[in-house]
Amino acid sequence: MEILSIEGQAKTPTVNLNPETGTIEIKGRSIPENSIEFYKPVVDWLEEYGKNPKEKTTVNIQLEYFNTSSSKCILDVLKKLEAIAKAGHDIIINWFYEEDDEDMLEAGEDYQSIIKVPFKMIETED
Amino acid sequence: MNFSLDNWINNNKKGNVILFYKGNLTNDIITKLLDDLENNFENIDIPNKIRKKLYNSVVEGIQNIYHHGLNNILDNNDQNEKFGVVIIQKNNDTFEFIHGNFINNETITKLKSRLDQINSLSKDELKSLYKMILNNEEFSNKGGGGLGMIDIARKSGSKIDYEFINVNKNFTFYTFKIKI
Numbered sequence: 001m002e003i004l005s006i007e008g009q010a011k012t013p014t015v016n017l018n019p020e021t022g023t024i025e026i027k028g029r030s031i032p033e034n035s036i037e038f039y040k041p042v043v044d045w046l047e048e049y050g051k052n053p054k055e056k057t058t059v060n061i062q063l064e065y066f067n068t069s070s071s072k073c074i075l076d077v078l079k080k081l082e083a084i085a086k087a088g089h090d091i092i093i094n095w096f097y098e099e100d101d102e103d104m105l106e107a108g109e110d111y112q113s114i115i116k117v118p119f120k121m122i123e124t125e126d
Numbered sequence: 127m128n129f130s131l132d133n134w135i136n137n138n139k140k141g142n143v144i145l146f147y148k149g150n151l152t153n154d155i156i157t158k159l160l161d162d163l164e165n166n167f168e169n170i171d172i173p174n175k176i177r178k179k180l181y182n183s184v185v186e187g188i189q190n191i192y193h194h195g196l197n198n199i200l201d202n203n204d205q206n207e208k209f210g211v212v213i214i215q216k217n218n219d220t221f222e223f224i225h226g227n228f229i230n231n232e233t234i235t236k237l238k239s240r241l242d243q244i245n246s247l248s249k250d251e252l253k254s255l256y257k258m259i260l261n262n263e264e265f266s267n268k269g270g271g272g273l274g275m276i277d278i279a280r281k282s283g284s285k286i287d288y289e290f291i292n293v294n295k296n297f298t299f300y301t302f303k304i305k306i
Binding site: 010011031033065067068069071072075098100101102103106110113114 | 156157160161174175178181182185186189192193253256257260273280281
């Protein structure tokens with residue numbers, strides 16, 4: 001499998017998916033008008049990775065903003081990770097939120113309660 | 127009396143205007159407006175927390191018009207869809223986000239019932255509804271089940287002040303106001 005690397009833009013996040021290190025990173029802003037196209041390669045990559053994942057996968061999600069158009073796509077990403085965890089592999093999900101950003105913390109809690117894989121909530125400074 | 131868009135704007139645009147836009151909301155224009163909004167935030171006193179809530183609400187509100195807005199039905203030359211008016215302003219210590227766009231009269235009933243439902247729910251009930259729609263409903267790029275409005279209501283913690291102003295037998299000007 002190949003690394004998938006997408007550079008962040010004004011309305012889309014930086015994405016780094018590395019099958020060798022088992023590291024999955026989504027960082028920045030996710031506020032595009034049409035999120036489905038943006039996330040399709042990410043979800044497809046995870047589908048493929050899930051067939052033969054590393055024993056341990058580390059996921060870093062560090063979003064400053066995301067819109068509701070992205071929210072379903074992010075859930076699709078997390079559901080792929082849930083499937084990997086259910087198959088008996090280690091998944092560490094780090095959910096970053098900026099200091100005082102209770103909404104982003106709550107968003108992480110919402111996702112955690114849906115996918116039933118524990119998140120590590122990490123507060124960062126502004 | 128006939129509906130006048132200029133009168134509506136004059137009646138609603140008051141206080142310290144942070145951003146105003148009237149026109150078609152294309153991808154590029156949305157990017158530009160959000161960029162302008164962030165630049166304008168630099169010049170005003172706004173707590174970080176409020177800045178994020180307001181920015182998020184503006185993204186949702188504007189993108190709702192992007193996905194569902196009609197053309198400016200009062201302007202025969204405007205054949206483009208996604209026409210909207212956006213006002214972001216500060217009144218005393220409160221930030222207001224107002225947007226308006228034209229809709230077909232037949233969409234009023236459904237939209238009104240969703241708005242009334244959102245306004246009737248507590249914070250926890252909104253959270254449950256958000257999660258239920260997120261996890262269960264079919265989505266398209268246009269979103270799903272009014273998730274954007276629920277998100278604005280959750281983040282602002284205030285009720286949506288909406289109005290349907292009749293324009294003619296086919297169209298209505300729909301306005302949405304929220305205080306943050």
